[in-house]
Amino acid sequence: MISKNEIKQLRFLHSKKYREEKQVFIVEGDKMVREAIESPMEVVQLYYCSGSSQEFESIGTLISEKEMKQISQLSSSSPSLAVVRPNEFSESLQTIAEKPLLILDSIRDPGNLGTIIRTADWFGIETILVSKDTVDCFNSKVVQSTMGSIFRVQISYRDLVPAMLELKKVEVPLFGAFMDGDSPEILSNVVKRGALVIGSESFGISDAVKREIDHSITIKKDGMGESLNAAVATSILLYQWSLSPRN
Template sequence: MITSIKNEKVKAWKKLHKRKERINTNSFLVEGFHLLEEAWKSEWQIKEIIAQENVDLPAWAESFPVTWVTDHVFEHISQTKTPQGVAAIMEMKRFNNLDGDYILLIDAIQDPGNLGTIIRTADAAGFDGIILGDGTVDLYNDKVIRATQGSIFHIPLHQKNLQTSIITLKEIGFSVWATALDNAVKYNETEIDSKVALILGNEGAGVKTALIKEADKIVNIPIHGEAESLNVSIAAGILMYYVKG
């Protein structure tokens, strides 16, 4: 039982709140029973489980190293308002191959809630993978992880340059769709290709011009009311479900 926040292990866990340390250690922190169970069901590596005193752990947790801590210590490392008393140190996973027929490309989305929701929706819609481009919020940000509701562990996630990714995708037969306002056709009037790579852009600036120029099709979602625009995660859901038929 660790009782002090000055313990070296506790200091190391706390450092994982920062992106730099996550990259340095190839590790990240997840919290809560649901996320831990989703991680366990996946092929991601659980390095260590952290449990608050008097918390009942599920039986499967016994097959992993468990470190028990006091309430005070757990609250110190927690990033949630109402901690459930269980967390885990996870190893980041590298995906090499772009498999499947439906790939989502993320161009500099900044809001962690938006990115997490998009990952969750891509999982639900049956997309085969996601490529996170430069300037996108950190995948392992705690708010992103929570917003995915565990889908982070169910869909291949790549962190690559989008320009080179588009070239690769075209070479293997993908039709690249970009979302934009100008020179675009309504998404639901667009013929669905057998292999689609869909680009979603930054909340304020949209998809970069250089990427739009590489697209085979430029689509938009019509606005019928007075709203200036749609939230990018809502737009993502509409487009992904359309593409999947």
């Protein structure tokens, strides 16, 4: 059973402002809810409908399909939904700089961000630094498109230029994806540390961020396409990076 007040509070979580205020977000679907339970994050509340996974019965609240539709953020509601509290990002830049980093500048499309997070997880990227104007990573479309990677990849919203200057102090090479640059094969030579910067499809990497990049790289174009989807470009470059001796 779920109260009208609970439904109201859960619907408030559809808003970024309220998610930030309460420091929680929503995940939907048996697979995502199960991954949330198994992750280091805290599952604050869990709701499920009849026919959902039996493992939720001991820790969740049974509700009707009508009630689930009222609290779901999806066009077609799932049989289960959890409210999750993410872990606080506490590691210093010096610490996370010991491993490969991904930096995202003004990625506004939720589907793109979700796919990039999922791709980063595949290639073993544990931390992504994102500009403050990048879409909220706990937006429902982002969360669902990560397919569970949101629980394994740390996302840190920052002013990118100061962060990049800090990385330079500890000699982390910064690579940026541009329309004109060197072959991405140079990523294969990055044995230890490094950071790859990806900009938005519409405007690319901003001028302020561009000034701090050490190496410009580009994906060779043989056809007539205007540009690559940001998530696709990230996948290609992370694959190239995965060929380095560090792996």
